Amino acid sequence: MSGAASVQVLDFACGVFLLAGVGALWRRALSAVIGLLAVQGAALAVVAAALGADEHHPELYAVAAGVGVLRAGVLPGLARRALAASGEDRESEPLVNVASSLLVAAALVLLAYAVAQPLARLEGSQGSRALPVGLASVLIGLFMLVARRKALSQVAGFLLLDNGITAVAFLAAAGVPLLVEIGVSFDLLLVVLVLRVLTVRMQSAFGTTDLDDLRELHD
Amino acid sequence: MxxxxxxxxxxxxxxxxxxxxxxxxxxxxxxxxxxxxxxxxxxxxxxxxxxxxxxxxxxxxxxxxxxxxxxxxxxxxxxxxxxxxxxxxxxxxxxxxxxxxxxxxxxxxxxxxxxxxxxxxxxxxxxxxxxxxxxxxxxxxxxxxxxxxxxxxxxxxxxxxxxxxxxxxxxxxxxxxxxxxxxxxxxxxxxxxxxxxxxxxxxxxxxxxxxxxxxxxxxxxxxxxxxxxxxxxxxxxxxxxxxxxxxSAVMVNLGVYGLIRVGMGLLGGGPRWWWLLAMAAGAVSAVYGILQASVTSDLKRLLAYSTTENMGLIVLGVGAAGLFGSAGKPQLAGIALAAALLHVVTHSAFKALLFAGAGSVLRATGTRDLDALGGLRQAMPVTTAAFAVGALGAAALPGGAGFVSEWLLLQSLIHGLAVPGIVVSVVLPIAVAAVALSAGLAVATFVKALGTGFLARPRSDGAARAAESPATMLAAMLMLAGAATVLAVAPGLAGSWLARAVAGVTPVGPAVADAVRTKLTVLGSTMSPLVVVAGTVGVTVVLAGLLRLVVGVRRRAVPLWDCGAGPPSARMQYTATSFAEPLQRVFDDVLAPESDVDVTPVVESAYLVERVSYHRVVPDRIEHRLYAPVLIAVRWCGERARALANGSVHRYLGYAFSSLVILLVALAAVK
Known part of the structure; x- marks a missing residue:
């Protein structure tokens, strides 16, 4: 792959990454949200691979493959199984409705670009121009955690958040050391497993997975 | 190196x-x-x-x-x-x-x-x-x-x-x-x-x-x-x-060190109001500290309040030094600072000694309550003697370690009246009065501590079972007592050291140091504490000898007349509380003690009393007035803040999200 082509691939992947994040806020069907997460994971893997091609780091290909398997395959698969077990496919009444959510998402993307300007201007690598995309995904993920009720939406929000963090790490510093990446991925896997168990338990206890039913957490 | x-x-x-x-x-x-x-x-x-x-x-x-x-x-x-x-x-x-x-x-x-x-x-x-x-x-x-x-x-x-x-x-x-x-x-x-x-x-x-x-x-x-x-x-x-x-003997000193280092060393002195503020704080601390000490009956609490008093005197001295320095009287400033530093040294000696003595008492009797002590003189003679030396020092009587420095402080304050200015001529007499009042109350306080704590008969089982402390503790107390005695009788020995310490801080340098050294030497010769002590001890010994000669060696044992009320018991002696009662009465308006009398009548008749109980506490009034409102306000805020945490996970996430967004917006706006 030539330098110019890899930059174009990188830009395209970043665009898909951001769109998938915003799309996850737009769709109410949880299966569609999980599908968008898989797309975002795949885009992240492409970002890593394109960076590897651009900066001639062959080990980034291995990282890209690992990221792709985990974030586009394993984690969405686990979420799908949890979805099948819970039997609720719609985020019926979100705390913030879809239209407002999209407006907020637009504002958050603007904020991310405004804040990350000095970082984007750093003449480090091709990736640093696209850095605000990762930050935007972090903010959108956090917003999803706040604005959606179902436990599976929380899982999705958390995954958006973590995808964003990983994207920032890739774009700013061409990835963290392999050992750290493996550790983070392992943590992520555990978190999703725990949330999945939680979803199933909530379903059997309350008949719904609305997180606002958990109100005991105060002094 | x-x-x-x-x-x-x-x-x-x-x-x-x-x-x-x-x-x-x-x-x-x-x-x-x-x-x-x-x-x-x-x-x-x-x-x-x-x-x-x-x-x-x-x-x-x-x-x-x-x-x-x-x-x-x-x-x-x-x-x-x-x-x-x-x-x-x-x-x-x-x-x-x-x-x-x-x-x-x-x-x-x-x-x-x-x-x-x-x-x-x-x-x-x-x-x-x-x-x-x-x-x-x-x-x-x-x-x-x-x-x-x-x-x-x-x-x-x-x-x-x-x-x-x-x-x-x-x-x-x-x-x-x-x-x-x-x-x-x-x-x-x-x-x-x-x-x-x-x-x-x-x-x-x-x-x-x-x-x-x-x-x-x-x-x-x-x-x-x-x-x-x-x-x-x-x-x-x-x-x-x-x-x-x-x-109590070292760490609190470092507060004074910091004040001198920053106020005089780093800032190089300042306007008059700085030092008047320090003097006011010092004078209030001196009087209030010793007043609280004089009415408490917990031995270590008494010593702690006495620390407040002595630190107050030292800060008063430092403030006076700064005041004289700002008024262009470096010699007086040097003397006042030397007095404060000398008091730091002597206070450390006698306060360490007193706390060591209190520790021995606590170890031997298991109580710090002066009302339950007494009669330790026979069982713990060395501890009693050491505590007496410390108490003499804390009472600032001639022969005690605190006397020289307080005397020097008083002298510098009195000579400071030469400094012009209406504020100075009002403040300095008040400061002199504060030092004198605190010295007088200190005598009462430490007479109480020594008299009711160590003399007479034991008032509790713990005090009756007391035994002398191990040799290392006694050795340490004797070391401290020796240091306190040397400082008391020959303060001139420390003159050149003090002069050098003072010269290092006040900007005027060696001329003042010479003046301080002369002053200390002159103090040593004109009113020589050594002579005072030797004279007092000599006269006491001679008088005791004469009395024995006149009255005769033979002692006669006769039964004590007890007014027909049965033999005198330990319950009839002065306790710390009863000793301090007149003082408490005099300073009633300042201390505001709370007393409470409970009379329980016999069930059959309201006219017959079964039991009368009397409680009295002397609360720390400044603490009550000053700290209680702050604590109540903090507690109120804490109670209100509980409404913020209602248990909803979304709300908690929302807090985190909104604070992050606000922070980022602020960052983007500032840039």
Whole structure:
């Protein structure tokens, strides 16, 4: 792959990454949200691979493959199984409705670009121009955690958040050391497993997975 | 590296060894190992301090010890004075600790290892020569002392409350000191003391004034100045006795050191209102502290309040020195500062001695309540004698250690009336009155402590079973008593050291030092405490001999007339409470004691009384008025804040999200 082509691939992947994040806020069907997460994971893997091609780091290909398997395959698969077990496919009444959510998402993307300007201007690598995309995904993920009720939406929000963090790490510093990446991925896997168990338990206890039913957490 | 550097390095090494001994040695030999090594650490401190006092100086920069800032050390005569005092008290208290901890009061591994670290921190604070080094040493001292106060938290519930009070007060003080010094360093564009000293003259008066007030409040809280004294009567009684001795005799001094170092050394003196503020705080502390001490019946609490009194006198002296300096009277300033520094030294000697004595009593009887003591003179003769020497010093009577410095302070205040200005001519007589009143109340307080605590007959089983302390504790008390006696009868010996310490701080230099030395020597010769003591002792001995000659050697034993009310019992003697009752009556409006009489009638008839119970407490009024509203407000805010946490996960996530977004928006807007 030539330098110019890899930059174009990188830009395209970043665009898909951001769109998938915003799309996850737009769709109410949880299966569609999980599908968008898989797309975002795949885009992240492409970002890593394109960076590897651009900066001639062959080990980034291995990282890209690992990221792709985990974030586009394993984690969405686990979420799908949890979805099948819970039997609720719609985020019926979100705390913030879809239209407002999209407006907020637009504002958050603007904020991310405004804040990350000095970082984007750093003449480090091709990736640093696209850095605000990762930050935007972090903010959108956090917003999803706040604005959606179902436990599976929380899982999705958390995954958006973590995808964003990983994207920032890739774009700013061409990835963290392999050992750290493996550790983070392992943590992520555990978190999703725990949330999945939680979803199933909530379903059997309350008949719904609305997180606002958990109100005991105060002094 | 000269003697001072070698001594400091040596003390750091000894601290490591002592802490390791505290952690590693088995219980049987732990107290001895830690005690011996800590005593050596104290001796190293004395060597460093004396070397600095005899004219050597030392400065060093260790860039690798603290990241970014580096460690700057600098020892001059003023530091030397405080290091000498700290080292000497550490030496004696470490020896005392061998007996105290070795026989029954084992503090455990952690406290044994922390004790030398606390001692080292107190040696290093005066040796720091940059803001960051000073703050690190100060915080090390605060944290180690807090952990040591909590040593016995498993045995008594009150220890935790005392620890909480101490932690809050000391950290608040630390924050203020941090603000003051960091602000000063930022304004002076340099954080070493030398850089600040060079730039301090060009700062704006507003910055200088604010820094001084912050430093006064911060260091005042460490020195136990009213109204920031609330931790002192709590933490000192609840700490193990060697720790209370170190805290009360050395740690509070460092508050004074900080005030002198920042106010006079770094800022180089200031306008009149600074020092009038310090004098007012000192005078109020002196009178209020000793007043509370005179009505309390807890021995260690009494000593803690007496510390507030003495620190008040010292701050009063420092304030007077600054006032005279700002009025262009360097000689008077030198005398007042010398008086304050001499009082630092003597107070450390007699207060360490008194706390050691109180620790012995506590160890032997299991109580600190003066009402339940008495009759210790026969069982504990050495402790009683040592406590008497300390009490004489604290009472500021001729022959006692505190007398010379208080006398010098009074003289400088009286001569200060020559300074023109209406404020001065109003303030100085009041200050003289405050010193005199506190001296008088101190006599009553320590007569009470010695008389009801040690003389007459025991008033409880614990006091009746008392036995003399182990030899190491007695040796330490005798060492401290010897130091107090030397300071009392021959204060002129310290003259040249004091002169050098004073000359290092006040900008005027050697001329004033000469004046101070002359003054101390003249004081030594004209009213020579040695002659006073020798005269008093001689006359007493001669009179006693004459009486025996006249009355005769033969003694006649006759039954005592008891008014027909049965033989006199220990319940009929003066207790601490009853001794203080007249004082409490006189100062009723100030102290506002709360008394409560409960009369329970017999069930059959309301006219027959079954039981009468009488309760009386003397609450700390300043604390009630000042702290209670703040605590209530904080508690109210805490209760209201519970509504913020209603249990909804989304709300908690929302807090995090909105704070992040607000932060980012602010960042984007500021840029």
């Amino acid at each position: 000269n003697l001072i550097g070698a001594g400091l390095a040596c003390s750091v090494g000894l601290t490591g060894a002592a802490s390791a001994a505290g952690l590693a040695l088995p219980r049987r030999s732990r107290a001895t190992g830690v005690g011996v090594l800590t005593a050596a650490l104290g001796a190293a401190g004395v060597v460093v301090g004396v070397a600095a006092l005899s004219g050597r100086t030392f400065s060093a920069c260790l860039p690798d010890v603290l990241p970014l800032a580096g460690v700057y050390l600098g020892v001059d005569a003023l530091s030397g004075l405080f290091i000498t005092v700290a080292g000497a008290v550490v030496l004696a208290v470490a020896v005392y600790g061998i007996g105290y901890h070795g026989h029954g009061h084992d503090p455990g591994r952690a406290a044994s290892a922390l004790f030398p670290l606390f001692a080292l921190a107190m040696l290093l604070v005066p040796a720091a020569a940059s803001v960051s080094t000073f703050l690190v040493c100060w915080e090390l001292m605060a944290v180690t002392s807090l952990l040591l106060v909590l040593t016995e938290h498993r045995r008594r519930e009150q220890v935790r409350e005392a620890g909480l009070w101490y932690a809050v007060m000391t950290q608040l003080g630390f924050v203020l000191i941090l603000f003051a010094l960091v602000w000063l360093a930022a304004a002076a564009h340099g954080e070493t003391f030398a850089a600040i000293r060079a730039a301090a003259g060009h700062l704006s008066p507003a910055v200088r004034g604010t820094v001084f007030v912050l430093a006064l409040v911060g260091f005042g809280s460490k020195a136990g100045i009213v109204p920031l004294h609330a931790w002192l009567p709590r933490a000192h009684p609840e700490a193990p006795s060697p720790v209370s001795a170190l805290m």
